[in-house]
Amino acid sequence: MITLDRASLRYGPILGLSPTTFELPDGGGITGLLGPNGAGKSSLLQLLSGLLPPSGGGVKVFGEAPFRNPAVLARLGLVPEGDRLPTGLRADRWLRMMGELSGLSGEGLKAAVARSLDIVGMADRAHLTFARMSKGMRQRIRLAQALLHEPELLILDEPFNGLDPEARLTLMALLRDLAARGVRILVSSHILGEIAQLTDRILLLFRGRLLAEGTVTEIRQLLDRHPVELRLTGEAQVLARWAVEQPELAALRMEADAVVLSVRSPRDILPRLQKAAAEGGIPLRALDPLDLNLDAVFQYLTKDHA
């Protein structure tokens, strides 16, 4: 569905995206595009949505270059970042126009507008002008405009920015539902928790470079050189005595009824830990990995490249 072959983007002398190569296969699902502000997320999304041509390399969406290409644009929907809607217009009329610009007409257009408004839960408030809508409502309308023509690929740039918690949850549920219907969704965010709640598949960008792609676990496996923190709950003194004998141990911290180990290669130490606990060699009541999550992955990777 998406192929980037050493695609790069420059804004004059500034490099927005370094030569980047990756592929996203056909089919539905959500892919998270993660990175701090200025990482190159929006640059990548602009290449994919056909707003900008690459400065170098190639970008293909549905097998074709997307820039000013109606054949590609007819199959994708874009929800850009920010509160960008024309002031003074009514949402339903504006959606109607956007539908027509997507090639819809007549009864098909009417049905598409009604369906999109229904999906985003704005059917009863679409007669309002944008100025009279809340930020959350406007965000829903931005999503509705991208869904009008039932795109196969939906691109969302920082869609959760400025939304209250309830609106965030609603939008997440909506995106999951769309993905389940077969829409491929590419969503960018600089907040790891948001993406972690939506999907396991991520592309990690930092300073215009694609640092990693895959699931959180796959990426974590790339990081064996980085210690993983494990909290062992039980008799802390006994657990600590067992831990210091393990070659993978990098650091150790005592807590009231637990010990926190910083270990390298958790895949080597974990089987031994489980075996010792099963044989009664150590009084282990619980094992909690503390940093086997997106935050930790992100911190480690970005620290390496900073």
Add this chain to the structure above:
Amino acid sequence: MSAAPSSLATIRATARGYAPRVLQGRGWVIAGLVAVPVGLSLVLAMIARLKGMDGDPAEVLKVFHEVLVKMMLPIMALVAAPAGIREDLEQRTLPLMLARPAPVWALLLGKGLPWFAWGAAWLILGTLGLQLIGGDPALLPGRMVALVGAWWGELALMTLAGLLFKRGTLWGALYFFLWEPLVRIFPPILQRLTFTHHIESLAGSRAAQVKAHQLLAQEQVTTHPALALLALLAFGALCWALAGWKLHRTPIGLAGSEAEG
């Protein structure tokens, strides 16, 4: 998935979608630029009539040539043109439209047409208002066509300037208020490169009414009205086409600014 819309469907959709914008602040400023001077002249003419004085055709000529043509028409273009695609560029709403499969050049024309229609309607009303002051009925059609034709060309020119230059309004103002007045001292060939020349060719010359300091330095040339109208319409169409081509060729990202592609 849907097919890409035709150019005509794109123009129609964009014009209809953005038509309500002309009824907002900017639209009423444009209306006021015509309505206020014509309305004031009308009031003054009515007062004069109440005092038993006849309408003054010279007053009509003055309002038409000195106020509407020379001042208000250019200001209307300078006010209306940024409401087209330039506004979308600055408000960052353009990417939503550029990410559609519609022909890009047609978006531009579609956004400009409601402003053209709105301005043209007020110019026609203004010309009709001038008749009430005492304008020559024989000159009415020519005046209407001249103003509407020039409005088409000037709006298109300013739209193009807005896409070519970051300070398009400034360049436009310089053109209208520095270049156009030079028509009085231009040789014939350069006179034809002004809106003023074509407007006067269509609306009828006011040479008989000019004062001594307004006398032409060069002989005033005339162009057949049909040719003058054709020139205005063709110039406008050329500007719309160039602006459309420029928009199509320019990579415009989410920041709303041009980017090197």
